Amino acid sequence: MAYKEIARNKAFGGHVVKYEHDSTELSCSMKFNVFLPKESEQGSVAAIYFLSGLTCTEDNFIQKSGALAEAAKHGIALIAPDTSPRGVSIQGDDDSWDFGTGAGFYLDATDPKWAKNYRMYSYVTKELPALVNKQLPIDGSRVSIMGHSMGGHGALTIYLKNSSAYKTVSAFSPIANPVNCPWGEKAFSNYLGSNQDEWKQYDTVELLKKAGDLKIDALVDVGTSDNFLERELKIDTLKETVASLGRAQDWTIRYQDGYDHSYFFISSFIADHIQHHVKYLKQ
């Protein structure tokens, strides 16, 4: 778990720092970015994990979301991991943009071909927090999770499976029901095999059905001009599931008129999301 700092830029009074480390879970070298607000120079601070979408690296969110301004305002750290193992050279991992490299789907693969490296679920929920909490001025008892698209799927499923570890959750344009969409079917059938019961443990809609009376206050934004809205994201299914379970009051699901799937959309509403997290992180 040796790690090293490979870049540091001052930003909004704090610093964006890029680290590289040898990941035990993924059996490869991984990079991640952290925004440490100036308050972290005086002691540990609360943090939001941000999980990115297909094709992204640890950089997209940190560079394009505009999140640093709002995080700095509240003295909150941001932690942005990569989206898959890197440089592991499994046959087929670079054949398509929506599977393999850049498309880890925040699960632990069971198919023998992928099982050694594609363990982003354990990486994000265990290895990375252990590293960050030990090495950086992050208060591991005050963290929350957020994500976009594939990372929205990651954030929601990880929260639902580990609700005691995260203070709250929010998502932009999440893949809400991957067992029923092309991206999810492709990823899950390859990483997890054909048994669809295995798939359901990584599906927000399916996890919700088993969540019982788990208290949630989730914020979800999606653009009405998102090209992936109907086919891949299935936000209507999420909304219907929440309503049918009588949990509509736990979920703020907003359809933002005219917005698409891009970082221009994320940046337009990132301040709302950070404020949502701050409510819980400051408690």
Added chain:
Amino acid sequence: MAYKEIARNKAFGGHVVKYEHDSTELSCSMKFNVFLPKESEQGSVAAIYFLSGLTCTEDNFIQKSGALAEAAKHGIALIAPDTSPRGVSIQGDDDSWDFGTGAGFYLDATDPKWAKNYRMYSYVTKELPALVNKQLPIDGSRVSIMGHSMGGHGALTIYLKNSSAYKTVSAFSPIANPVNCPWGEKAFSNYLGSNQDEWKQYDTVELLKKAGDLKIDALVDVGTSDNFLERELKIDTLKETVASLGRAQDWTIRYQDGYDHSYFFISSFIADHIQHHVKYLKQ
């Protein structure tokens, strides 16, 4: 001057729109981005031109600066051109990152090899404003100019040569005295030939010496950890020149402790710069 819209993304209630057009000045096809705030749907709005630095395209500022949030707050448009002609295939134009493609230096080349295409000064001051003012809801009588690094050089020199056309000016990390730094010497000797009197018409420090009693209220930010500060930017020379001319009150030159040359630095202070421009654009 035919132009077409090639991308449109909703952002902060307005839209980021990318246009492509055949440039007469540059004899090639050019792209630029415009942020049009929602107020532009009701009528013409004021605008800030942002000139980018070496290696950048029309995208860097729009995607990474965080400027949209503050521009939207004030109902101001942002216009982000590219940094050089593109696809013109002049021998040597792609040999280095600091000359040729991505490095137009906002001048009109006189060396025969470059003179046909490398006319970014006329492109930015004449052709692009004419196009934008005619085709878009931009109030051409309320515009200002801002830039970073090579684009900071561009913004300051263009303002000093055309102060009646722009309401105000500001710059991040500008190349303030290009006739006396390696980047400028390389660019100017190639684009303009060996006569250094020609060079001086594109040099902020030299133009200032001839500016007489021109009223200026310029904001300049530079990071003290900028790797280019001493060798390329020459901000001390700018500050000394301003002082020796008795014009210190016209220039707010801030050395920002620990910041570097990156967009993390720009994004940390972009709200200040936009507020500086708004003071004059709203008059």
